[in-house]
Amino acid sequence: MRFDDRLKTVMTQPVADAHDRTVRWRQLVDLLSRPHDETDPALLDAALTMVRTGMKGVARATRAATARSIAGRASDPRLLAIFASDRLEVAAPLLAAAPLEGEDWALVCQAASPEVAAFIRTIRGEVSHAVPIADEEAAAPAETEIREVETPSIGEMVARIERLKHRRDDPGAAHGMTVQERPAEMPIRAARLFRWECDASGQIGWVDGAPRGALIGRSLPADEGAGPALARAFADRLPFDDAPLHFPAPALAGDWKLSGVPAFSPVDGRFLGYRGVARRDEGDSGVNRPPVPAMITPDAEALRETIHEIKTPLNAIIGFAEIIDGQYLGPAHRTYRTRAAEIVEQARLLLSAIEDLDLAARVQRGDTAPSIVNIGELVQELVAELSAEGRVRIEVQPPAGSAIVEADQQLVGKLLARYLKALSIAAGEDAPVRVNLARSTKNIAVTASRPVSLAGCSEAQLLDPSFAIQGDTSSTLLGVGFELRLVRGLARLARGELSVGADQLQLLIPLSQS
Known part of the structure; x- marks a missing residue:
């Protein structure tokens, strides 16, 4: 059967539901990733259009798996441009292995989403980044802006975060001064x-x-x-x-x-x-x-931009490691694949923490809105997820009354997930963790008894980001100290608190953010 016949057969096959559409989409992508120089151009254009329009109905995990399966094989810039318009985790492995020339890269860059365009500049500095949608008048400022945004070194990013931290800790911020009352170093x-x-x-x-x-x-x-x-x-x-x-x-x-x-x-x-x-x-x-409240400062915006600058190279690292682990460019020794898998796991842990910081920056900027959150149901869902992962058994004592608060749902979800994860890391294979939920006039208290591994540790020790439990192999990169420190930071953003007692840890979540 010729390529044209296969393509036409797939395009005309009936689809009854979302599963059939996904199967057809993957088959089209697979065929279009193969050589098709003698294919009818009109048929080829129609197939590419079906891939582009059908992408929205395909799950992100499926799109990512499909992109990895054709990495190093797909050479049609129009197909690669379609994937370049997707999220970075989908496009990275495919673009990192793309065998394209200069003009083809220009076409891909033109269609690329902002985060993918930054990724392309990271891996192929010689490719000039074409502004996607600009005439000559509009292109000039955009190109100037792109030249100004250079990929910073790790040292520069660390120094920048330290400067932001010092500015946040200045006396004006500590005394609750508003932006208008503070010296106008960076007027808004x-x-x-x-x-x-x-x-x-x-x-x-x-x-x-x-x-x-x-x-x-x-x-x-x-x-x-x-x-x-x-x-x-x-x-x-x-x-x-x-x-x-x-x-x-x-x-x-x-x-x-x-x-x-x-x-x-x-x-x-x-x-x-x-x-x-x-x-x-x-x-x-x-x-x-x-x-504008006091915590909405230029620092919050600068922090968010720094976070995005960190995420781009981190996503690139994940993409390259997945290529090695999946052997998409050819066989790789087991040792290299094992190391690549470890890099992917640890980079994703870092990415998760960075996304929490991104959420914190958005909360500081006032970009989030409160909604009704049922703490009891949310805790039960998170405990079920941890149990399914085989981490540890957590026993939850529900509150006597309602456990509903008015807060940003994403922030509270991240907060509880980090809190329960820290408890599971600390508990290991010891006795089950017992968590009690109680409602007061102002807060919902989520209280857990200290796991045996944390007995005798001071508050300063537990909140030290470098603190890890001896012999713990479940978290090679971010230990229990990092998790608890992040929990306290997220809790304070939600106007709550994490308190460390002699025999318990207590997370307080206010009933209302107002």
């Missing part, structure tokens, strides 16, 4: 107009005239609760003018009017995204907006 000016660009999925990748950290990575219109007019324009690839939009970020808080025009590739007419401008709604002068 209220933006009235800014220019923006987003990719085909609506994710903002370039901003001029407004704080980048408040906008980069946000999705239009999905994340912002946009009106039906803007959503309809995006769906139909139509221009829009003065579409109302509300930004929750403190630096841009208020109502805005967005105008944008769609951009299409001059090569194949493919939709690339939108570019446009945003103007503050004249009816929203900003006078009635609530004052």
Whole structure:
């Protein structure tokens, strides 16, 4: 059977449900990753379109597995461009092994999402990064900005984090002074107009005239609760003018009017995204907006940008290690594969911790919103997950009354997950951990008796990030001290506390964030 016949057969096979669509999508990707120089161009274009449009209905884990399976084999830049528009964990192994030349890389960069574009610059510094959707007038500032963003060394990133920590610990912050009361080292000016660009999925990748950290990575219109007019324009690839939009970020808080025009590739007419401008709604002068609280400082925005700079090389490390572990470019000795698997595991642990810091930065910036959270149900779900992983047996005593709080659900989820994980690491194979939930007039208390391995340890020891339990092999990188230190930091962000007693650990979560 010829390639054309196989491609046509797969494209025309009936699909009854999501499973069938996923199977067809994987078969199309597999066929398109093979040589097809003599294929009918119209048929090839139709197949690529089916892959591009069908990607949204395929689970991320399946997309990532498919990308790894064709790594080193796929050479069609149009297929690689489709994967480049996806998340970095999906695209990294495929792009790291891509056998492309300069012009082909330019096409891939043009379609790449912001985090994938940064990854490509990291692994192939000689590839010039084409701005995805800009004319000559708009391209200049974007290119200038890209040249300014250099990949920092590990030492530079550590030094930057230390500077941020010292600024957070200054006397003004300690005494609860507001941003307006503190010395104006980095004044925050209220933006009235800014220019923006987003990719085909609506994710903002370039901003001029407004704080980048408040906008980069946000999705239009999905994340912002946009009106039906803007959503309809995006769906139909139509221009829009003065579409109302509300930004929750403190630096841009208020109502805005967005105008944008769609951009299409001059090569194949493919939709690339939108570019446009945003103007503050004249009816929203900003006078009635609530004052910015003390913890929303320029440091929070700088910290978030630093976090993104760390995540890019870390994702690259994960991608390369997965290539070795999966032998996608050829056989590798068992020793190398074992080491690569360890690197993937440890890098993912670091990535998880960095994502917690990213969440903390967003909380400090005021980008999150409280919701109703049932602490009792959440604890039971997390305990079931830990038990399924075979970590340890945790016995939960539910509260006498309700265990519902008003808080940011993601923050509370991370907080409880870290807390229970620290307990499981400390308990090991000893007696089961007993956790008691109790409600007071102000808090929900999640109390656990100290595991035997933590007996006699002072509070300073337990909260030392380098503290690890002797003989513990379950966590080779981030020990119980790191977990508890992170728990306390997240608890304080939620206006709660982690207290260390002589025979127990107690996590306090306030009933309300207000």
